[in-house]
Amino acid sequence: MENRTRFKGHIVDIVAKRIFGGEIRIVDGRIDSIKECEVDESSPYFMPGFIDSHVHIESSMMTPVEFARIATQHGTIGAVCDPHEIANVLGSEGIELMLKLSKLADFRFAFGMPSCVPSCNKDIETSGFVLGPEEVDKFMKRDDIYFLAEMMNFPGVIGKDPEVMAKIASSKAAGKPIDGHAPGLVGLDRERYAEAGISTDHECTTIETGRAAVKSGMIVQIREGSAAKDYAALSPLIAEAPGMVMLCTDDCHPNDFVRGHVDRIVRRAISDGYDIMDILTAACLTPVKHYGIPAGLLQVGDPADFIVVTDLTKDFRVMKAYINGEKVFSSKGQYTANRLLERSVSVQKDLVLHMSNNFNAMPICEEDIARIATKDENIIVASDGSLFTKHEKGQVDSSVQKMVVLDRYTKGAKPKVAYIKGFDITKGAVAQSIAHDCHNIVAVGSDDKELVKVVNRVIEMKGGIAVSDGTIMEDLPLPIAGIISPLCGHELAFRCTLLQEAIERAGCRFHSPFITLAFMCLPVIPELKLTDKGLFDSVNFKFV
């Protein structure tokens, strides 16, 4: 028997770029017809759902199933995902896991193949896996891989590094787009990068770079994530280059994510007076077309994927979301919420429960991190929410804490120790196994006993976050690859709030201490970082 439904309201046609009163008829999950008719002015608006055009699901600490559930609450019905983080930890198996989980969700996922695993040499930092050109080629041929994910090695592209070119060739052979990542690249280098076949960039942070990217034929992804916020700089492109702009979050942390997603960027753009069709082209149409996402666009014959919003003002609210004609979110439907939550927490467990998370570190003791500071010590200077650090030399005074990094992959590895300033953890310590891109254990603390306590708690959990305020330990296990939790998204966000409160009690005043900490090992970003191999000068690209 056919399954038929009808909806009446304002229809937002982002292909024909017009809005009209109409009735949508859905038969068996597809748009059967759309007929114009008179509708009440207060009727809701029906439009295609939002697409996050570049996101690392891992940053939400949620599985793809739970990510999808929370995203649809904000009107996002699809996402272009780069499983770069889990690939660094678990290699191909990690990518397979994300793909399998994503297929369990009612959501339009388009996964890419990470192009740079690891992002730097094995001598500089220990990662879980290396994915070379053969591995990339194998994945690029698959139907469930939509694109080659952010090609961070832009000097490699411009200099025609053979491995890089091989990966690009695989993507071209498969007829799939290649994502860029080229902070600050302009002029001839930008042209060459684009000519090599790189067609997007989410690392434009100034309007000049954004315009250069568009000029070279690249689509610019305007990013508003938990840490990086580029909308203010790039929003003029929405009007200047409609069709050459998409919206993305890149990294969206649990606490932020439960509060909003692409809808926040859309609201802001409406508030700033951009044309609604230009905004929705960036928020829905362009990503669907560019990546070939199998999401419906509210056209006759399309799968019935759409959202229902109160209106198109700057304060619009998402009322409902549909995928294949099936309701996946209703702001009033708590039983819909429960049904999806039930599915979300149940479907994933068989897939992840018995999986290795590549965590082999063994407990450390105070002797392992004992160290006497010199008079002219190298000090890492961190600042809130920044991936960058400063390199200071001087005495270790009370403003300086110890930083510890431990290779999580090698059984019996010994920690590396350095000094760091900025976190102001005056009592207690923090440790976590989220540390871009290799996700070793990183810790900062005021005394050795507390440092050992939190590092060993992370080891005991085989991945997670632990904060001690000197008395109470707050923790969050991340049993999936040491970076993802199977918890319900709202419980996860709540646990992150408890961690934030604990680190504040420990003295830290950073707005995003865990994000900041996660970048203190990343050797490709200046100036001074500590990896599991030692203190690395990222300006001169050598160990200190």
Added chain:
Amino acid sequence: MENRTRFKGHIVDIVAKRIFGGEIRIVDGRIDSIKECEVDESSPYFMPGFIDSHVHIESSMMTPVEFARIATQHGTIGAVCDPHEIANVLGSEGIELMLKLSKLADFRFAFGMPSCVPSCNKDIETSGFVLGPEEVDKFMKRDDIYFLAEMMNFPGVIGKDPEVMAKIASSKAAGKPIDGHAPGLVGLDRERYAEAGISTDHECTTIETGRAAVKSGMIVQIREGSAAKDYAALSPLIAEAPGMVMLCTDDCHPNDFVRGHVDRIVRRAISDGYDIMDILTAACLTPVKHYGIPAGLLQVGDPADFIVVTDLTKDFRVMKAYINGEKVFSSKGQYTANRLLERSVSVQKDLVLHMSNNFNAMPICEEDIARIATKDENIIVASDGSLFTKHEKGQVDSSVQKMVVLDRYTKGAKPKVAYIKGFDITKGAVAQSIAHDCHNIVAVGSDDKELVKVVNRVIEMKGGIAVSDGTIMEDLPLPIAGIISPLCGHELAFRCTLLQEAIERAGCRFHSPFITLAFMCLPVIPELKLTDKGLFDSVNFKFV
């Protein structure tokens, strides 16, 4: 085949009042043996779980299944519950629902029969149901009813009101305890109240009333809930009258509840230096004995109900909880959490989905609440977190808002309007169907249009909370009786945070605006209240 487990650690025997190293052997969900042995000093502590000795689950806005899931995360394994709120809305059917749902949880529930439904005359306020002596007698005979719940009508007890005495007689005939509720009652009246067979009181807020209650043979329940906080006043009784004290929360709101429960009171008592055995006697032993709760006390032969805590210091953390030998909480076990969440959201839906919630109110319009204030208007003066109001007379200036109450039970009922001061809702409005004890619709707002908007949203949801900040409407449907949500506890707490933020944007500076609002209709508490029947002078007990 037998199901056997062993645990080793510090055993806290609250019956023999000693702590020793030992091994517990569990066979088929019961304590088979406990043997003393040497244990490591850092071993965890095994002890009976906490009992909330008086709670209205409805205040958590959670179903009993979800209440149990969140409670066990805090080491509470049982609760003595009075389904007074849902009984006012749905009558016997509401009590039956709570009983059925409670049986689906791994938790030691002891439900009582509400003694005062409604809490006042039908001419003063419209309630959903009246439960008379016959109804009470029927329930008191049931095995799943453990006690007669808080006898609020203490003048009726002292004056030997026939209906009140009949209810007491039913409880006595069934051999079940009778709970008290007698704020400020001392001297001869207290003696008479106790002599009538009332054996507990959770309304002692001063040490004098507490001592009077104990002297008269009553057990005092020290209450630390979201609104009422009596620990500071009553804690000396823990040492003065061990065995005559229990701990309770009475009303615990979602945001508070996800953060802690009875464990918070226990930690505070440890911090204040009370004897650990006295504390645990109040937190576990006395309620189990007094109400005959079928919870294990970690004695050989008992059901294996216990919790595992890190230590017995003021900073102890609950690591695990067991019921019938089955793990119902593990601080590290996210898959345990998911399994229970999955059950929690799935088991309840069939029971509640098609149930009436006794919500018949119809949308109102601005004309319904139009009113011209006199020069000498009666003004209700509310204060944060208080059940009491002041009665002022004067002009309606900008510090005064309109208050609206609408009978939710009667189709086509018209709202009553009055003036209220204190909420400071300078733009927008708030409405909710949580309004003790009858749970009609109560609203406060700065202009009629906004008031109509939020009241009608609550009506459209058939119960819930709606807040408008003048632009954006935030809401929470409460589809079960208009007072309970089927959502996951953490999502519910998150939604309450959004409501709180919205009411702050509307101008309200109250710490607990929704709790305060919920008591603005309660006619039994002075001085001036607005019910669905009109403005009521609770001092002279007559309509103004």
